[in-house]
Amino acid sequence: MVFARSAALLALGGLGGLGWAAPVEVRDDTVSLDIFNRLSFFEQYAAAAYCKSNSDSNSTGTKVTCEEQNCGSVEAANTSTLIEFAHSTETDATGFATTDMTNELIVIAFRGSKSIDNWKANLDFQMEDVTFCSGCRTHSGFLESWNEVQDGVIKAVQAAQAEHPDFMVVITGHSLGGAMATIGAAALRNIDIPVDLYTYGAPKSGNDEWATFLSGTDKGESFRVVHKDDIVPTLPPSVPFLMPYAHVQPEYYITSGNKVDVTRQDVQVLADGDNGGGDIAAHLWYFNRISACDALFDLKAKRMVEDLS
Structure with a gap:
């Protein structure tokens, strides 16, 4: 656990001299009601990934639930997990797929970071070439995390698509x-599976070519949500030539504070943004307390702030 704490401080503390860039160019004052409802709904699926009941590999075929009652709309739906995974070989990738x-x-x-293996993956900042698009490079640790579970996830999705060819595929996560x-x-x-992407408080995961590919593909929409003052989306730091990290655009920027219900008027669409702030509490609150099912995640994050103050 000492490594996890030190790693977090290294990741956060290393930005002290870089300064913070304020969000720029508001594309629209507020989002449409349809998009707002989707952002709110899929945040609940991201929250559900923190709940152990949804990542127990022995209980595939069960309903998605949140013991902290922070995914009510998901719990109201008729869900049945296709695959549940936790404690993958090297990176402790955890989550589920469901109909x-x-x-x-x-x-x-x-699920977001919880274990020492998660933090090892977070800090593997080096970039690797990928074949998804020309010139694309991505974060080595995040790529390894995906690679450890991709076979099972893709197989589960393809099987579900064969049974439900008209269902939309959505992929989501926090941090x-x-x-x-x-x-x-x-x-x-x-591999020609159209998929919509919804992320909440996600760090940067690749270079400009990577971000452009994900922002402009015709095989699904991308929604990157950032809460005001959340520090995590500023990571990893972008270093020209060495680590030229960039974000998927646009950014859906939540302007309201912590522990406050988010309204449609609180969400701005930024054509290009780099969130300015260093508040871990903001990272834990999106449309609700997103990591509520994992109190340990919340505690570790708060201790990071105390150590840095």
């Missing part, structure tokens, strides 16, 4: 889970 019969969806959701979802979206689109 949602009520909303005619196939949803894949990944590290958002980075994994981003790579997963690229992988699925690369």
Whole structure:
């Protein structure tokens, strides 16, 4: 656990001299009601990935639930998990895929960082070439996390599509889970599976070519949600030539504070943005307390802030 704490401080503390860039160019004042509802709904699936009941590999075929009651709309749907995974070989990738019969969806959701193995993956900042698109490079640790579970996830999705060919495929996650979802979206689109991507508080996962590919593909939409003052989307730091990290655009920027209900008027669409702030509490609150099912995640994050103050 000492490594996890030190790793987090290294990742956060290393940005002190870089300064913070404010969000730029508001594309529209507020999002449409349809998009707002989708952002809110799929945040609940990302929240569900933190709940152990949804990642127990011995209980595939069960309903998606949240013991902290922070995914009510998901719990109200007729869901049945296709695959549940936790404690993958090296990176502890955790999450699930499920059918949602009520909303005619196939949803894949990944959990954020919790364990020392997650933090090792987070800090593997080096970039690797990928074949998803020309010139694309992505974060080595996030790529390894996806690679450890991709075979099972893709097989489960393809089987569900064969049974429900009209269902939309959606992939989502918070924090590290958002980075994994981003790579997963690229992988699925690369094998001609259209998929919509929803991430919350996700770090950067690749270079400009990577971000452009994911922002402009015709095989699904990409929605990257950032809460005001959340520090995680500023990571990893972009270093020209060495680590030229960039974000998928646009950014859906939540302007309201922590522990406040988010309204449609609180969400701005930014044509290009780099969230300015360093508040871990903001990382834990999106449309609700997204990591509520994992109190340990919340505690570790808060201790990071205390150590840095």
